[in-house]
Amino acid sequence: NLEIRQNVSPLRQGLVLLGGLVVGLVATAIVLMLAGVSLSGIYQEFVLGIFSNRMSISAVLVQAAPLLVVGLSAVVAFRVRFWNIGIEGQMIFGSIFATMVAINNVGPESLRLPLMLAAAALGGMLWILVPALLKLRLGINEIISTLLLNYVAFNFLLFLLYGPWKDPKCAFPNSEQYDAFERLPMLGWENVSWALPLALVLAVLIWWLLNVSRFGFYARFVDSNPKMAAAVGVPIALVTLTSALMSGAISGVAGFVVSAGIEGRMTQSFFLGYTFSGILIAFLARN
Numbered sequence: 001n002l003e004i005r006q007n008v009s010p011l012r013q014g015l016v017l018l019g020g021l022v023v024g025l026v027a028t029a030i031v032l033m034l035a036g037v038s039l040s041g042i043y044q045e046f047v048l049g050i051f052s053n054r055m056s057i058s059a060v061l062v063q064a065a066p067l068l069v070v071g072l073s074a075v076v077a078f079r080v081r082f083w084n085i086g087i088e089g090q091m092i093f094g095s096i097f098a099t100m101v102a103i104n105n106v107g108p109e110s111l112r113l114p115l116m117l118a119a120a121a122l123g124g125m126l127w128i129l130v131p132a133l134l135k136l137r138l139g140i141n142e143i144i145s146t147l148l149l150n151y152v153a154f155n156f157l158l159f160l161l162y163g164p165w166k167d168p169k170c171a172f173p174n175s176e177q178y179d180a181f182e183r184l185p186m187l188g189w190e191n192v193s194w195a196l197p198l199a200l201v202l203a204v205l206i207w208w209l210l211n212v213s214r215f216g217f218y219a220r221f222v223d224s225n226p227k228m229a230a231a232v233g234v235p236i237a238l239v240t241l242t243s244a245l246m247s248g249a250i251s252g253v254a255g256f257v258v259s260a261g262i263e264g265r266m267t268q269s270f271f272l273g274y275t276f277s278g279i280l281i282a283f284l285a286r287n
Helices: 012-035 038-051 054-078 086-101 109-138 143-162 195-211 214-223 226-231 236-263 274-284
Strands: 186-189
Touching: 012 038, 012 143, 038 054, 054 195, 054 236, 054 274, 086 109, 086 143, 086 236, 086 274, 109 143, 109 214, 109 236, 195 236, 214 226, 214 236, 226 236
Parallel strands: none
Antiparallel strands: none
């Protein structure tokens, strides 16, 4: 009989994770070799090519910031069994709200970035509110509603970029470039910006929320046994709604991180691929 271990030491957990990582890397190498890539070519590309120069390492760190944020967005939702497949749509509206603050010069220059960040969180939160209410009130599957709303958000983005928000200088379907004070400043090491520290701070806050706070205890209860949670008076609807709104807000922040930390403007493809990357990151991190 196979039984779940009740107590697993940190050392054993670390060895299991390390073993999984090694198996994954070996499987990847085998697939590439079967496709005709030599073992020396794999080593050159994935080891020396990434870790041997500053530009490659900085490129990895630049991409790590938004990936970390969308992973956190998925984790917050998945911890209460709310399957948020609309991360890209929430990123789009986060970027739209942030860009709206930028192009309309809302607030003083010294507060522009915090206002853009807050607006991005609000945009993502509002975009996930509808599927959250549909799930809680009508029992509509959030996988379908959040996924389909991605297309609505994308078409609204295209309307803005090919219409009223098209860059007046180059007439290309991007928004106008953000001013210097509307972009996340550089850390002084290659292209790494303050997006990475922002993502790390957010990770610490979410860790505290889900593992230390009372809300995190409720979330674990809802995830493990929702019927028992309801029987003892845990506010399941409120916990689920709060988690969904936080997930949407974090996705909106991811849109801000890409637009203000990498692109320097809102583009028509800045969000592509982040939904399923976030889902994979959350699952690999065991929520």
